[in-house]
Every structure is written in structure tokens, then in C-alpha cells.
Amino acid sequence: MSLRATLDFLLYQWLDAERLNQRPRYAEHSRETFDAVFETCARIAADKFAPFNRLVDTEEPRFDGEKVILPQATCEARRAYAESGMLSAAQDYDIGGMQLPFVVESAANTFFAKASISIGSNMLTSGNANLLMAHGSALQKQVFARNEFDGRFTGTMCLSEPQAGSSLSDVATRAVPDGADYESDPLGPRYRLTGNKMWISSGDHELSENIVHLVLAKIPDANGRLVPGVKGISLFIVPKKLVDVDGQLTGERNDVALAGLNHKLGWRGTTNTLLNFGEGRYPVRGAAGAIGYRVGNAGEGLRYMFHMMNEARIAIGMAATMLGFAGYEASLEYAKNRPQGRLLGEAGKNAAAPQVPIIGHADVRRMLLAQKAYAEGALALNLYAARLVDEQHSGEAAAAAEAGLLLELLTPIAKSWPSEWCLEANSLAIQVHGGYGYTRDFPVEQYWRDNRLNMIHEGTHGIQANDLLGRKVRMAGGRGLQLLTARIQATAERAGAHAPLAGYGQQLRQAWDAVLQATEQAWHWAGVTGDANRTLANAVPYMQAFGHVVLAWIWLDVACATLEQEGDARDVRAQGRLAAARFFFHYELPKIGAWLQVVQTGDTTCVDLIEEGF
Known part of the structure; x- marks a missing residue:
């Protein structure tokens, strides 16, 4: 399709x-x-x-x-x-x-x-501007966000550091007030920043007039020491080139220096950089340090940045999805046009018989249908998440609150599930092409390389899993989990009205019950041992099972909608959707048993092995 x-x-x-x-x-x-x-x-x-x-x-x-x-x-x-x-x-x-x-x-x-x-990959510019629209001052919105929306400026997010990576509590970039009058600058409280940021996508280029860096940094205490942990982190606007209150370039280069380019497996068309702030290569206004303007209150930088990070995580889920979709389309076209071999059976024994397109072979059809189930299912999931954003921002108060909780719960899945399973779709696309898929003569190897980043991008798989099991399923007293349970049960009941889907509705109920039981059991083990880290050791298999049940729910809901469209079930596109739903319930949903087993038993094989044993 x-x-x-x-x-x-x-x-x-x-x-x-x-x-x-x-x-x-x-x-x-x-x-x-x-x-x-x-x-x-x-x-x-x-x-x-x-x-x-x-x-x-x-x-x-x-x-x-x-x-x-x-x-x-x-x-x-x-x-x-x-x-x-x-x-x-x-x-x-x-x-x-x-x-x-x-x-x-x-x-x-x-x-x-x-x-x-x-x-x-324009998502960082939009996300940067959206963050400023939510948390910036009126002039910050006008000078920076508006110019990003207009395309004059581009934007980045500068979180990771060479020594810190995903551990934001270890951020060491410093921000000190720039003079006694630092609070009177119309663009925001003005600071001087020194430090290094790593893995900054679009961190330097000539594609726009200016680059607006949003930088996490710590303000030293009265003794000049950085506050440990995340509580001391603030957020700063650090433009590559300084601007006036009308958003016009002043002609002054800020002390933001490109230290090097990262050479990547994929996403090679996007510049990825190591940036040095305040190293003195571009001294500005006679003092050391890059000039930055604080966004909002001191110490709340990480909370503000999560506005952008959560948006970026959904965008990464969609990026992974579309790479899976592109690989699926390419391998489907190849399978329809590549003749090879003959079908098994008596006809296949006749070497003089013409070869058949490889889409006729059962295992190729399995690989194609798996790609379809992964890519189209992930697309539906991410559009569902986007629809929750609309409900959160334009719905009635009660519905908006519920949408917000559901979105919080589903964000780790919307990011992680496509980044794992649409990568698998890309691997299957290479397999469909055979040896040709491993060459640069066809695009599928590039899709795989591009997609491999997305399990790392904007919070690794492990971070998403810890967020899901460690926080999201328990937030607001488990209210988000209750809301999702109600929606899953409603879909299962809806499926009961359609004879072809009734069995899948029951299968979905049982699978979700298993996830709920595993959730309770996981935290039971944490109480028994007094060590939540041992529970979180199995957070990734928990997330894999959780995500697979969510996708089964999505596919069943899509299947119900397909059957409820008058005459739609006879359409070839409808037949494809229904087959993908069946595939997911027959081939994918049963996988959750092995994942949940280690969660329910509190298996600690991985954490118990002494380091030397590895």
C-alpha cells in the first residue's frame, strides 16, 4: 500500500x-x-x-x-x-x-x-522553537522562536557531554552571571558559558543565518561549586551569532566553536558535532565564555528541556517508522520483479519451467508481511500519539488531562518500539534482496544504517525502558495504566462484534492481563529485595512485551475500523491490513511470554554475574 x-x-x-x-x-x-x-x-x-x-x-x-x-x-x-x-x-x-x-x-x-x-531532520528546529514558545519570555519568543519558524534561524538541543553521555546529572558545563547587570538584559538573564557538548545534530552549518543552541548548564553556588545531580541544571539560549532585540545579527560571533565532526554509520547527511563553548577561539565583548540567555527560572532547565525531548522522541519514532516503510516498499517492488527459482511441489521439479517472481515464495511473503505489520503498525501508533497531543491541547479539560497521561505513558513505546522493530523490518528488506541487499546498488542497506541510530537517539532503549517501568506505569497512582487498560478492553469488546476478530479480542485481553500481572510482580520483587535496580534489570524485556501488546491493540483497533467501513473488507488494501493484523497476533504477540517470564520471576542472571565473568 x-x-x-x-x-x-x-x-x-x-x-x-x-x-x-x-x-x-x-x-x-x-x-x-x-x-x-x-x-x-x-x-x-x-x-x-x-x-x-x-x-x-x-x-x-x-x-x-x-x-x-x-x-x-x-x-x-x-x-x-x-x-x-x-x-x-x-x-x-x-x-x-x-x-x-x-x-x-x-x-x-x-x-x-x-x-x-x-x-x-528539521525536527530539532521546530522542537527548539516550540520549547521557547512554552517556556521563553515574550522577547525570546519573538527574537528566537519566530525566526526559527520563519526559517531564518535553525535550532539545536545541547544536552550530552563527552564525559556524561545520557547521564545528565553529570553535566559539567558552567554558566556564570555576565556582570552585575546580568539580569537586566532584555533577551533574558545573561550568562557566560564554558564547557563541551557532544553529539549535537545540526550543530554547525551554513544552511541558515544563525543557529540557536539550547544548552543545559549548571550555575555554580556561592563557593563556585556545581550542584550535584539534576537540580542545579538551567537552560540557556546560546546563539552562534549574537542578535539585537529585533532579531537582527549584530555582526558579532559568539564563542561557540566547532571542535569536530562525528562520522556516523548512518544519518550522514545531518551534521553531527562536538561543540566547545567559551574556549576563547571567538572572544566576545572582551570577556571569556559564550554568551547565553537563561530560559525561565534557574534550576528548572531539565524540566523545560523535557518539553523538547518528549517531542523529539515521538519524532524519532516516526523517523524509524518511515525508514521501515521505505525499506518495505523497496523490497516489495524488488520481490515483485525479481524472478528466481520455482515453487515447491511437482511443478518446481521441472527445470525447464519459467522462474517465478520471488514474492511467490512463502518465506519471502513472510518477510514482506512482517515488514508491513511493523511499519504500518508503527505508523498507526505514532499517529495515535500525535492525536493525543491534539486532544491534550484542544480538547475539553477532562479529556485533555486523560490524553496527557496516556501520552506520557505511551511516549517510551512510541519512540522505542519503531526504533527496534522497524530496524528489524530494514533487516528483512535486505534479506529479501539477498546478496544485492548487502550492496550499495540498492537503497535498503542505507535504510538499515540510518535506522540503527534510532535505538540510541534521544534516549537509549534502556533509558526508555527504565522510564516506562520505573516511572510511567506508576505515575499518578497508576492512572495512566488504568486509562490504557480501559482503551484496550474497549477495543477487545469492539472486536467481539466481528466474528473474524473475536478470538483476537480474547487474545489481547489475556496478553494485557499478563503485562499487568508482570508489572505488579516486578515491583513486588523490588519490595522483597529492597533493591529497585534489580527489578529494573529486566526493564527492556518488560518494555518489549508492553510494546508488543500495545501494537496488538493498535492493529486490532485498525482491523475493527477496516471491517466497519461499508464494503471495505473486499478492497485489496483492506485485505492487506487484515492480513497484517492476523500476522501480528499469530507471529508476534506470542513472543511476550519469554519476555515477561524474566520479569515475573525477578531473574537476576545479568546483574549477578561478576564483572570478571564477562
Whole structure:
């Protein structure tokens, strides 16, 4: 099934996105305006992104000592994207936005992610600007966020450090007040920052007039010491080039220096950097340190940054999804056109008989259907998460609160499940191609390389698992888990009205009960041992099982919607969706038993082995 046809069904017939137009915020929209956005994005992606996906993979960013050089195609693609208005698609009309529902914006961005993920990674600019719109001052919004939405500036998030990685409590970048009048700067309390940041995507380039770095740093106490842990972390706007209160460049370069480019397995078209703040290469205004403007209150930087991180995690889930989708489409086309061998049985013994396309072979069909189940299921999951964002921001108070809790609970799954299983889809796409898939003559090897980052990107698999089991399932007294339980049970009951799906509804109930029992048992073991770390040792298999049941629920709900569309079950696209749902229940859902076994028994094999034993 084509991406556009899949989106149309999921948005309009499953999620009923048109109903959002009844709300005041979206009242000027219709399906026609949504479709026009999709057509524009599909055209730009086809013209400016897809033809250059291999080019940006082979012509990596390079530093000539003064600036980072990227292919001209990257510059033109970014310009076309900015001019389309997609950077501010969900923003208010009065700041130049389109006031699109977030679910529509997310769907529109799939065209770019599928065409070229490393050209199309504009998520950090939008996320940076969205954070400032939520937590910045009025002038910070005007000077920095508005110019990011307009495409003049781009944005980054600077969290990790060479010695800290994902351990943000160990951040060592320092921020000290810049003079006695530091609080009077109209752009925000002004500080001088010194330190190093690592793995900064789009950290240096010439694609825009300016780069707005959002930097986590610690403000020393009265004795000049950094406060241990995350409580002392604040958030700062550190522009590459200094600006005035009108957002115009002053001509002064800030003391932000490119220390090196990271050369990656995939996502090679996106610059990834090590940045030095305040090393003195670009001394500014006669003092040491990069100038930064504090966002909000001191000590609340990590809370503010999570606004951007959670948005980025959903975006990474969608990026992984579209790489899986691209690999599926490529391997499906190859399987339909590649003749090889003959079918098993009497006919296959006739060497003179013509070869058959490999899609005729059972194992190739298994691999194709697995890819379809992973990619289309992940797309449905991420659109569902995006729909919760709309409910959270435009629904009635009670519904908005429930949507917020559900979104918090599902965010680790929306990020982690696609990044694991759409990577597996890419591996299967290579397998379908056979030896050709392992060469650069076909795109599937690049899709796999690009996708391998996403289990690390924006919080590793282990971090997502610890977040899910250690915090999300227990937050608000388990209210999020209760809300998800109610929705899963409602889908199982809905499936009971359709004879072909009734058995799957019962299977879903049993699987979810097993997850709930494992959740309770996991924390029972923590109470028995007095050591929550031993429980969290099995957080990843717990998350794998949790995610698989969530995807089974998503697929069953999609299957119900398919059967409820008049005459739709006879359509070849409907048959494909129903087959993918059956595949997931027959081949995938049974896997949860092994994952939950180690959780329920409190297995500590991994933590008990002495270090020398490894």
C-alpha cells in the first residue's frame, strides 16, 4: 500500500481527524486543506529530497577550518521545506502558522522522513522553537522562536557531554552571571558559558543565518561549586551569532566553536558535532565564555528541556517508522520483479519451467508481511500519539488531562518500539534482496544504517525502558495504566462484534492481563529485595512485551475500523491490513511470554554475574 493511501485510511477512517475541525482552533480547516498540505509535502519530498538521499550519504559534511560544507542539494531541500511553512505548521495564525492539528503535521512530515531522513531532520528546529514558545519570555519568543519558524534561524538541543553521555546529572558545563547587570538584559538573564557538548545534530552549518543552541548548564553556588545531580541544571539560549532585540545579527560571533565532526554509520547527511563553548577561539565583548540567555527560572532547565525531548522522541519514532516503510516498499517492488527459482511441489521439479517472481515464495511473503505489520503498525501508533497531543491541547479539560497521561505513558513505546522493530523490518528488506541487499546498488542497506541510530537517539532503549517501568506505569497512582487498560478492553469488546476478530479480542485481553500481572510482580520483587535496580534489570524485556501488546491493540483497533467501513473488507488494501493484523497476533504477540517470564520471576542472571565473568 502506498504511504498516501495508508495515511488517508489511518487519519480519516480510523482516527477521524476531520472531526477536529469542529473545534474552534481548527475551524477554518477541512479535509481539502489537509489534503492540499499532503500534496505539497509529497511533491517537495519527491523533487528536493528523495533524488538526493544517496548523494548526502556519500558526500558527508566536511569542515574546511572555517565552516561546514554540505551538498547544495541539502541547502535547496531545507529552503523548500522552510518556504512550505511546515516549520510552523501547528503554530497560531497570528505568528504566521497554519494552525494545523499536530496529527496532520506529523502525517505531512512522513513524506520528508521517507524521502531522506538525514536531509529531512528539521525536527530539532521546530522542537527548539516550540520549547521557547512554552517556556521563553515574550522577547525570546519573538527574537528566537519566530525566526526559527520563519526559517531564518535553525535550532539545536545541547544536552550530552563527552564525559556524561545520557547521564545528565553529570553535566559539567558552567554558566556564570555576565556582570552585575546580568539580569537586566532584555533577551533574558545573561550568562557566560564554558564547557563541551557532544553529539549535537545540526550543530554547525551554513544552511541558515544563525543557529540557536539550547544548552543545559549548571550555575555554580556561592563557593563556585556545581550542584550535584539534576537540580542545579538551567537552560540557556546560546546563539552562534549574537542578535539585537529585533532579531537582527549584530555582526558579532559568539564563542561557540566547532571542535569536530562525528562520522556516523548512518544519518550522514545531518551534521553531527562536538561543540566547545567559551574556549576563547571567538572572544566576545572582551570577556571569556559564550554568551547565553537563561530560559525561565534557574534550576528548572531539565524540566523545560523535557518539553523538547518528549517531542523529539515521538519524532524519532516516526523517523524509524518511515525508514521501515521505505525499506518495505523497496523490497516489495524488488520481490515483485525479481524472478528466481520455482515453487515447491511437482511443478518446481521441472527445470525447464519459467522462474517465478520471488514474492511467490512463502518465506519471502513472510518477510514482506512482517515488514508491513511493523511499519504500518508503527505508523498507526505514532499517529495515535500525535492525536493525543491534539486532544491534550484542544480538547475539553477532562479529556485533555486523560490524553496527557496516556501520552506520557505511551511516549517510551512510541519512540522505542519503531526504533527496534522497524530496524528489524530494514533487516528483512535486505534479506529479501539477498546478496544485492548487502550492496550499495540498492537503497535498503542505507535504510538499515540510518535506522540503527534510532535505538540510541534521544534516549537509549534502556533509558526508555527504565522510564516506562520505573516511572510511567506508576505515575499518578497508576492512572495512566488504568486509562490504557480501559482503551484496550474497549477495543477487545469492539472486536467481539466481528466474528473474524473475536478470538483476537480474547487474545489481547489475556496478553494485557499478563503485562499487568508482570508489572505488579516486578515491583513486588523490588519490595522483597529492597533493591529497585534489580527489578529494573529486566526493564527492556518488560518494555518489549508492553510494546508488543500495545501494537496488538493498535492493529486490532485498525482491523475493527477496516471491517466497519461499508464494503471495505473486499478492497485489496483492506485485505492487506487484515492480513497484517492476523500476522501480528499469530507471529508476534506470542513472543511476550519469554519476555515477561524474566520479569515475573525477578531473574537476576545479568546483574549477578561478576564483572570478571564477562
